[in-house]
Amino acid sequence: MTTLLKNYAADQWVVATGGTVPVLSAIDGSVVAHAGSEGLNFAAMLDHARAVGAPALRAMTFHARARMLKGLGQAIMERKEELYALSSATGATRGDGWIDIEGGAGTLFTMASKGRRELPDDVILIDGDFEPIGKRGTFAGQHVYTSLKGVAIHINAFNFPVWGMLEKLGPTLLGGVPAIVKPGTATCQVTEGAVRIMIESGLLPAGALQLIVGPVGDLLDHLTCQDVVSFTGSAYTAMKLQTHPVIARESVRFVAERDSLNASVLGPDAGPGTPEFDLFIKEVVREMTTKAGQKCTAIRRAFVPAIWMDAAETALKDRLAKIVVGDPSVEGVTMGALAGQVQLNDVRTNARRLATESSLVFGDIDIVDAKGVEPGAGAFISPLLFRNDAPWTAKLVHDVEAFGPVSTLMPYTDLDDAIALVNRGMGSLALSFFTYDTQVARDFVLGAGAFHGRIVLIDRDSAKESTGHGSPLPMLIHGGPGRAGGGEEMGGVRGVKHYMQRSALQGSPRVLSAVIDRYLPNAPQIESVTHPFRMRFGELNIGYTLNTPPRIVTMEDIEHFAHFTGDAFYAHMDEEAAAANPFFPGRVAHGYLILSFAAGLFVDPAEGPVLANTGLDSLKFLKPLPPGESIKVALTVKAKTPRNDDYGEVRWAVVVTDSTTDIIATYDLLTMNAY
Numbered sequence: 001m002t003t004l005l006k007n008y009a010a011d012q013w014v015v016a017t018g019g020t021v022p023v024l025s026a027i028d029g030s031v032v033a034h035a036g037s038e039g040l041n042f043a044a045m046l047d048h049a050r051a052v053g054a055p056a057l058r059a060m061t062f063h064a065r066a067r068m069l070k071g072l073g074q075a076i077m078e079r080k081e082e083l084y085a086l087s088s089a090t091g092a093t094r095g096d097g098w099i100d101i102e103g104g105a106g107t108l109f110t111m112a113s114k115g116r117r118e119l120p121d122d123v124i125l126i127d128g129d130f131e132p133i134g135k136r137g138t139f140a141g142q143h144v145y146t147s148l149k150g151v152a153i154h155i156n157a158f159n160f161p162v163w164g165m166l167e168k169l170g171p172t173l174l175g176g177v178p179a180i181v182k183p184g185t186a187t188c189q190v191t192e193g194a195v196r197i198m199i200e201s202g203l204l205p206a207g208a209l210q211l212i213v214g215p216v217g218d219l220l221d222h223l224t225c226q227d228v229v230s231f232t233g234s235a236y237t238a239m240k241l242q243t244h245p246v247i248a249r250e251s252v253r254f255v256a257e258r259d260s261l262n263a264s265v266l267g268p269d270a271g272p273g274t275p276e277f278d279l280f281i282k283e284v285v286r287e288m289t290t291k292a293g294q295k296c297t298a299i300r301r302a303f304v305p306a307i308w309m310d311a312a313e314t315a316l317k318d319r320l321a322k323i324v325v326g327d328p329s330v331e332g333v334t335m336g337a338l339a340g341q342v343q344l345n346d347v348r349t350n351a352r353r354l355a356t357e358s359s360l361v362f363g364d365i366d367i368v369d370a371k372g373v374e375p376g377a378g379a380f381i382s383p384l385l386f387r388n389d390a391p392w393t394a395k396l397v398h399d400v401e402a403f404g405p406v407s408t409l410m411p412y413t414d415l416d417d418a419i420a421l422v423n424r425g426m427g428s429l430a431l432s433f434f435t436y437d438t439q440v441a442r443d444f445v446l447g448a449g450a451f452h453g454r455i456v457l458i459d460r461d462s463a464k465e466s467t468g469h470g471s472p473l474p475m476l477i478h479g480g481p482g483r484a485g486g487g488e489e490m491g492g493v494r495g496v497k498h499y500m501q502r503s504a505l506q507g508s509p510r511v512l513s514a515v516i517d518r519y520l521p522n523a524p525q526i527e528s529v530t531h532p533f534r535m536r537f538g539e540l541n542i543g544y545t546l547n548t549p550p551r552i553v554t555m556e557d558i559e560h561f562a563h564f565t566g567d568a569f570y571a572h573m574d575e576e577a578a579a580a581n582p583f584f585p586g587r588v589a590h591g592y593l594i595l596s597f598a599a600g601l602f603v604d605p606a607e608g609p610v611l612a613n614t615g616l617d618s619l620k621f622l623k624p625l626p627p628g629e630s631i632k633v634a635l636t637v638k639a640k641t642p643r644n645d646d647y648g649e650v651r652w653a654v655v656v657t658d659s660t661t662d663i664i665a666t667y668d669l670l671t672m673n674a675y
Contacts (some may be wrong), residue, residue: 003033005192006197008211009040010048016040016214023189025377026337033189037214043222045180049151052356058282060205061122063642065174068203070231073108074164075201076101076194082642083162083197086190090161091337091379093328095290099471104163104194107490110172110474112490121642122517123147123176127502129533130512132519137522142512145500147176152499155241156341157232158184159294161191162561166530167474167490167519168230173208175227175499180210180219184233186339188213202389218246223252228499230255230489232296238485246477249480255498256485257478259401261425262297264469265418265444266304266565267435272311275460277514280304280434281315283458284407287470288383289335293405294343297430297454297470300401303391303418306411311383313387313409317362320650324473326371327378333371333533333557335381344379347404357394358386358408385409391421393464398424415440427482432456432469447566453480453488517545533604537640537648537673545636548601550659555627561593594631594664594665598656602635609674619667625657630659638668647672 004020006013016036023033037492041171055438058064058465076083080101087097113149119125127143134140156164165181172179183191188620195211198204212219223229223246231238238256247254264284270276287299305313327332338344353364363382370380386395386408397408412418421429431452435443436459445455454476457467477491489495513523525545532546562568570577571584578584595616602609625631638653652669 005033005035007037007040007196007213008046009451010210011206011260014040017177020214021185023185023187024340025089026340026374027089029375031343031399032089032294035185035188035213037212040212040217042217042219045212046151046222047180047228047451048207049210050149050181051207053205053209054147054149054151056177056205057173057176057208058123058149061349062115062119062174063121065176066112066119067117069108069170069173071110071203072198072201073112074106075197075550076105076166076467077217079197080105083190084192084194087161088189088328090187090339091292091328093333093336094346094376096328096336099291100160100163100190104160104166105108107163107167107474110497111174111492114241114475115174115496118172118493119496120517123501124499124516126516126518129195130509131508132521133506138508139506140509140512140522141521141596142505142516142520143502144505144516145497145502147477147500148226148228150177150224150228152177152179152228153216153232154179154181155216155229155231156181156191157296158186158343159291159296161187162194164232165191165194167300167472167478170207170474171211171490171495172228172230172499175474175496177499178208178210180218182212184339185214186343204609210582221246223247223248223250224254224324227256228253230498232257234288235483235485237257255479255487256487257296257429257487257489258483260299260427260429260480260484261398261401262428262430262469263301263303263425264299264420264432265412265422265434266302266308266506267314267433267437267440268305268415269437269440270434271305271308272315272437276434276436276458277308277315278301279458281312281319281459283432283434283469284316285319285383286468288320288385288405288407290470292335292338292381292665293383294339294403297472299407299432301397301422302407302409303412303421304409304588306413309387309389309409309411313361313385316385316409320362320385324360325380325382326370327369330372332562335383337370338381340379340389344381347402347406350400350402351404353396353400353405354386354402354406356387356512356539357396359408361385361387361516362401365642378501390490400481415443415449419444422448423451425483426451427480427484427486428452428473429478429480429484430454430469433476434458436460451481453477453484468601515540515558517542525634525636530639532635533571534608535611537642537650537675540637540640540650540673542637545634546602546634549604550630550632551597551601552630553593553597553625553627555587557586557597558589558593558627565592567592578674584624585626588626591621591665594621594625594656595667597631598633598654598665601631601633602654611672611674613669614649614661615649615669615670616669617668621665622663625658625664631656631664635669643672645675647674
């Protein structure tokens with residue numbers, strides 16, 4: 001029996017009441033499933049997400065959400081073979097599936113790690129430093145992020161049914177917002193399988209994740225200003241969605257990743273015989289054939305210096321000739337099928353359009369010898385390499401994307417010409433540049449950067465570790481200007497902020513400090529009774545402060561420090577030279593001597609809860625300290641972040657003052673403290 005795919009609505013698996021469509025195998029055209037959403041109450045799904053899922057997620061701290069993401073990634077990995085089995089009917093090779101399935105899980109792992117390392121164990125996110133406003137220090141400002149109180153609608157493309165979902169879902173859940181996922185129909189059986197795995201893990205709060213495997217009906221009619229629509233697909237559909245009257249009226253956040261005529265450029269120094277030339281050829285072919293070219297980041301335009309056009313064409317054709325198209329289950333096949341007959345027809349149509357102004361130098365638009373497949377069966381196509389020697393008179397090559405194994409080779413005259421040509425695509429997701437010349441690389445980035453969301457600079461030094469032209473990474477942004485949609489996804493914590501609202505808070509340091517759970521200058525301090533180094537992580541309160549007695553810094557101290565460390569800089573050892581310096585009144589104490597003496601004043605040396613000093617942040621020396629002057633220290637608990645079951649990180653605000661209470665130095669001290 002053919003599988004009837006289910007929707008997941010209001011924490012229940014629901015089959016469509018009718019109106020299903022067949023999901024076809026890309027290998028032989030057979031029906032592998034039916035999908036539909038008729039009968040769903042889309043308004044009720046939104047209400048459930050807002051009333052049940054959203055409060056549950058917002059009640060979890062960033063760290064709790066991060067642990068959830070890690071668990072979801074582990075669940076995917078533990079059952080990955082189920083997804084590989086589903087993926088085979090989409091035309092994907094095992095390597096293609098690895099990018100989608102294990103790459104998707106890896107995205108969750110990265111977001112989980114960043115959530116634990118870079119975000120607080122809290123539900124509010126501080127943005128930047130506090131801003132003092134009042135002259136007396138009683139009125140200040142602080143930017144913060146809080147979770148939106150709506151739903152994220154994820155409308156995904158067919159090409160990566162797992163990764164495409166998880167790269168959006170990671171930042172969304174980490175931001176405390178529930179999601180409703182709408183996958184591309186052609187491969188939605190794989191997405192349904194992945195959602196089932198995550199639901200069955202038991203890690204997601206009720207209402208946090210819902211799935212629609214058919215049309216979205218009137219879903220968009222019920223959106224509000226607290227909702228987000230994140231879309232991956234064609235420019236036509238993106239524009240249609242963006243102009244939806246409710247999205248326009250409610251100012252619904254809209255993140256788009258759409259058509260992109262990505263380019264790769266062989267640098268003017270990277271001729272035949274150089275490692276960069278070989279790397280360029282390898283990368284263009286890899287991007288043409290991985291996932292049968294069905295990648296939003298694939299190389300559609302390849303530019304080389306005009307004098308090397310013939311050499312590049314020959315090298316590309318030689319490498320493409322080694323590609324074996326066919327059923328991915330057959331040994332030796334290196335490129336599978338397109339996602340389905342509709343996609344095959346679309347690629348062929350656009351390839352024929354490109355052929356009206358470019359020469360096809362490799363492949364056949366209509367004929368392919370697919371290994372292990374009956375002639376004419378499935379959605380197979382040959383890799384297609386076009387050549388166009390007049391890129392400035394050509395138009396379609398800079399306008400039409402054949403979303404398959406299709407690329408066009410073109411010449412450029414000099415670096416400025418190359419930059420102008422890649423920018424003619426009017427915005428892309430990814431651009432790669434192969435050069436070993438660092439000045440050329442800088443000039444290229446300055447000329448092209450404004451038009452491209454990601455630029456990969458590849459040379460012989462980086463090649464072994466490079467993730468390549470077409471691999472978006474969870475710690476870096478994925479998106480681009482203009483034609484590419486003008487949106488951004490992922491980018492580590494940047495991606496989380498798309499699902500949060502930034503607000504400017506104003507108030508007294510006392511109130512602001514309490515709101516953000518972080519000590520701010522001029523907020524009340526809790527005078528220490530017990531030395532803070534005698535107190536465990538859980539016993540320390542924000543604002544708890546140790547004020548030390550003073551210590552005089554003598555000339556003997558300065559000279560001993562200079563001889564002992566070897567730091568005999570003239571400002572510390574030469575009175576005449578120091579006095580001639582506009583920053584110093586004469587000889588002054590070393591900055592690091594001040595830090596050392598400050599530590600000597602506030603450290604309690606006996607064994608105790610403080611396990612390690614792990615660093616200093618934001619060190620500033622604000623006033624020179626002449627010999628004979630004294631220093632004292634205020635050590636204040638600024639913030640606390642749990643790290644594991646045994647210890648947490650304490651951030652201490654350290655302020656060093658002189659006898660007139662002027663600030664000499666400030667910094668944040670980081671320690672690991674036992675629970």
